Amino acid sequence: MSNGIPLAEALARYRPDADLGPLPELTDTDALLNAYHPDHLRGSVVKLVVGANAGDNCQRGLAELLQSEAFIDEADLAGTPVTDIDVLVIGGGGAGCAAALMAAEKGARVLLATKLRLGDSNTVMAEGGIQAAIEPDDSIQRHIQDTLRGGHHAGDPALVSALAGDGPDVLRWLIRQGMQFEQTPSGDLHTRRAGGMSAARLVHCRDYTGLEMMRVLREAVIQHRSIEVWEQSPAVELLSNELGQRCVGAVITSLLDGRLRIVRTRSVILATGGLGRLHLNGFPTSNHLGATGDGLVLAYRIGARLRELDSFQYHPTGLLHPAHLAGKLVTEGVRAAGALLVNGLDRRFIDELLPRDMVCAAILRECGEGRGIRIDDQRVGVWLDTPRLERANPGLLEKQFPNLMSRTRVSGIDPRIEPLLVHPTLHYQNGGAVINVNGATTVPGLYAVGEVAGGIHGRNRIMGNALLEIISFGRRAGIAATANNDRGPKKVTLEHVNRLRRALTLAGMPMTQRSPRVLPDYAAGGVWNR
Amino acid sequence: MTTSDATANKGNQQSGVTLTINGLAVNADTSMTLIEAAWHAGVPRVTGVGCLEGVCGSCRVMLRRGKEVTVGLACQTFAENGIEVVFLPPASAPQHHYELSDFKDGWDIHARFQDIFPEASRCRHCHGCDNACPKGITVENGVALSVAGRYREAGDAFFECVMCELCDVACPELIAPAHVGLFSRRITAHFHQRPPNLIHRLEELRQEKSGTAQEEKDE
Numbered sequence: 001m002s003n004g005i006p007l008a009e010a011l012a013r014y015r016p017d018a019d020l021g022p023l024p025e026l027t028d029t030d031a032l033l034n035a036y037h038p039d040h041l042r043g044s045v046v047k048l049v050v051g052a053n054a055g056d057n058c059q060r061g062l063a064e065l066l067q068s069e070a071f072i073d074e075a076d077l078a079g080t081p082v083t084d085i086d087v088l089v090i091g092g093g094g095a096g097c098a099a100a101l102m103a104a105e106k107g108a109r110v111l112l113a114t115k116l117r118l119g120d121s122n123t124v125m126a127e128g129g130i131q132a133a134i135e136p137d138d139s140i141q142r143h144i145q146d147t148l149r150g151g152h153h154a155g156d157p158a159l160v161s162a163l164a165g166d167g168p169d170v171l172r173w174l175i176r177q178g179m180q181f182e183q184t185p186s187g188d189l190h191t192r193r194a195g196g197m198s199a200a201r202l203v204h205c206r207d208y209t210g211l212e213m214m215r216v217l218r219e220a221v222i223q224h225r226s227i228e229v230w231e232q233s234p235a236v237e238l239l240s241n242e243l244g245q246r247c248v249g250a251v252i253t254s255l256l257d258g259r260l261r262i263v264r265t266r267s268v269i270l271a272t273g274g275l276g277r278l279h280l281n282g283f284p285t286s287n288h289l290g291a292t293g294d295g296l297v298l299a300y301r302i303g304a305r306l307r308e309l310d311s312f313q314y315h316p317t318g319l320l321h322p323a324h325l326a327g328k329l330v331t332e333g334v335r336a337a338g339a340l341l342v343n344g345l346d347r348r349f350i351d352e353l354l355p356r357d358m359v360c361a362a363i364l365r366e367c368g369e370g371r372g373i374r375i376d377d378q379r380v381g382v383w384l385d386t387p388r389l390e391r392a393n394p395g396l397l398e399k400q401f402p403n404l405m406s407r408t409r410v411s412g413i414d415p416r417i418e419p420l421l422v423h424p425t426l427h428y429q430n431g432g433a434v435i436n437v438n439g440a441t442t443v444p445g446l447y448a449v450g451e452v453a454g455g456i457h458g459r460n461r462i463m464g465n466a467l468l469e470i471i472s473f474g475r476r477a478g479i480a481a482t483a484n485n486d487r488g489p490k491k492v493t494l495e496h497v498n499r500l501r502r503a504l505t506l507a508g509m510p511m512t513q514r515s516p517r518v519l520p521d522y523a524a525g526g527v528w529n530r
Numbered sequence: 531m532t533t534s535d536a537t538a539n540k541g542n543q544q545s546g547v548t549l550t551i552n553g554l555a556v557n558a559d560t561s562m563t564l565i566e567a568a569w570h571a572g573v574p575r576v577t578g579v580g581c582l583e584g585v586c587g588s589c590r591v592m593l594r595r596g597k598e599v600t601v602g603l604a605c606q607t608f609a610e611n612g613i614e615v616v617f618l619p620p621a622s623a624p625q626h627h628y629e630l631s632d633f634k635d636g637w638d639i640h641a642r643f644q645d646i647f648p649e650a651s652r653c654r655h656c657h658g659c660d661n662a663c664p665k666g667i668t669v670e671n672g673v674a675l676s677v678a679g680r681y682r683e684a685g686d687a688f689f690e691c692v693m694c695e696l697c698d699v700a701c702p703e704l705i706a707p708a709h710v711g712l713f714s715r716r717i718t719a720h721f722h723q724r725p726p727n728l729i730h731r732l733e734e735l736r737q738e739k740s741g742t743a744q745e746e747k748d749e
Binding site: 116117119120121124125132133134135136140165168169171172175176177178179180181183186187188189191206208210211212215216218219220222223224225231232255256288289290323324325328402403406407410519522523525 | 561562563566569572574576577578579580581582583584585586588605606608620623624627628629630665685689690691692693709712715716717718719720723724725726727728730731732735
């Protein structure tokens with residue numbers, strides 16, 4: 001992309017007190033999304049050929065992984081050490097920890113296996129906050145409506161109403177675990193209104209909400225007597241019964257020594273998060289290093305139905321500069337606090353608090369139509385006008401957004417003086433495994449919670465519902481998985497892997513690629529290119 | 531007030547440097563973080579990497595510049611000429627054990643703290659923890675506040691802690707300051723955070739639920 005206003009020129013023109021003119025009216029949101037949202041990029045979506053979602057639309061990069069060869073077969077299982085446990089949780093972010101804690105509280109012996117370090121997840125990076133309808137002018141019903149509307153009515157109303165209904169009790173549970181929230185002088189929880197919300201509903205811990213949540217849950221898990229944790233231990237395959245129709249465990253490897261271990265269990269809870277590190281459509285990502293979509297791959301191979309595989313969230317305000325933070329977020333909380341988006345002509349172009357997909361599409365429109373600010377041929381963005389916000393509320397950035405300030409300080413940028421250059425970044429998987437209100441997938445014995453699960457956010461998630469979802473559904477699945485009282489598996493097999501292999505062969509699909517990805521190739525000895 | 535275009539373009543000024551990462555000689559440029567430098571050179575087995583933005587505390591490194599040895603986070607440190615970098619192994623399992631559900635009430639905290647963290651009162655003020663902290667937390671002072679029973683203030687001191695546990699490594703008395711800080715924060719929320727707006731909504735929901743249950747019973 002070579003058009004756009006050169007950075008030096010835009011900077012020379014920029015004034016934090018400039019008159020930005022009237023906000024242009026947005027007449028046709030569907031047309032905006034169709035023309036500019038990355039989900040609608042030509043050639044980005046293909047139809048799945050095999051598996052439970054054959055015939056459904058899916059992003060190309062994900063489809064390749066869903067329809068590929070496994071890493072192991074039966075021969076690898078012979079002689080592999082076996083661990084028996086009541087509940088296996090795969091994934092060590094917020095959802096995994098909540099599920100493990102709840103299952104342990106209900107008396108189960110729990111094993112939590114996680115690819116990187118316990119707590120390495122997108123949870124820890126969540127900044128803005130968690131939604132719960134607690135203000136007098138708000139209600140559970142309004143939270144449900146906002147969530148469904150934000151998701152373009154593609155969400156499952158039963159899941160959404162479970163989510164919203166859990167909100168206040170989730171906050172109580174988190175406080176009991178030792179999580180602090182920002183309070184008003186009178187002791188109320190401080191709330192903000194963010195994009196797509198009809199009331200102030202976002203509860204937060206300054207802009208470190210995810211960090212505060214994750215360090216507390218991590219400590220609670222480490223300290224719990226009934227939870228064992230395996231770190232640096234990614235799952236490479238699930239295990240099924242003789243018929244390949246029930247999940248009875250998983251095969252876990254180790255990043256340290258590469259050895260395999262079999263875990264036999266009555267219930268597996270997938271809490272593996274999303275797939276930003278697949279860099280769909282060539283976008284940068286806000287996600288942590290382990291977000292490679294492993295859970296979707298494992299679930300699909302054992303026969304679980306997935307949904308909305310063609311719908312991903314591109315967060316409007318990823319940093320474009322400095323380069324080492326490219327794609328990393330500036331929390332929507334900054335816009336909720338009043339920061340505006342401004343193009344290279346010093347004009348506002350969209351209501352900053354519309355749902356994320358619309359704001360994202362509007363930024364891409366500005367960049368595409370030559371009103372963006374250009375650093376070089378690859379990098380074009382728009383201003384997030386933080387100096388104007390600071391002018392209107394002196395001291396606000398330092399007080400409420402210490403995370404943003406500390407990150408930019410490392411790079412010698414002061415958002416109080418310089419506006420930030422931002423561009424949409426691949427942020428969240430709207431869909432995922434089909435679940436019921438207990439987090440159960442369509443495969444018996446297999447649960448999915450958090451970003452790997454789908455159905456709550458429809459085709460677009462609104463801010464603060466991800467942190468709520470991981471705790472709400474993490475707890476639900478932890479309880480449900482423990483209630484599964486059958487006698488456990490007699491035999492563990494890879495029958496489901498054989499089934500998918502047969503289907504791939506019949507469909508004439510190549511089986512050259514193996515999955516899950518586990519780590520992005522640039523972090524596993526491949527080529528690194530910023 | 532205008533902005534300087536010098537800062538916005540700084541990332542583009544590159545200059546080649548040579549450093550070692552886990553013993554391997556590596557070419558990089560100064561705009562790269564140590565993690566990017568490791569990827570760039572294909573250094574194997576760098577798995578202690580998480581968020582890449584300084585909040586997960588995973589990418590702990592030991593840094594040697596001549597005779598000076600420090601610690602830090604690899605995603606927050608840029609490549610420099612001649613620096614020796616070693617990625618540290620993950621922290622070992624914690625040595626201090628407690629579950630919040632074991633606490634009777636708020637009066638119990640201070641006595642229990644002395645049992646759980648007996649080393650905390652033996653701080654010898656060596657500043658090892660302060661020097662190790664990549665977030666600039668006044669760790670030593672935070673520990674002193676906990677020992678004095680001032681858990682809220684102690685917790686506030688640790689607000690930006692990312693649990694990299696580099697202070698735990700640095701402490702000759704094995705105090706585990708990061709966990710002292712987290713204990714102080716958790717205990718404060720657990721016993722003292724009682725927000726009226728949340729409690730009121732929870733009560734409304736409870737009454738609604740018992741009302742519905744009563745109606746169902748009546749039918």
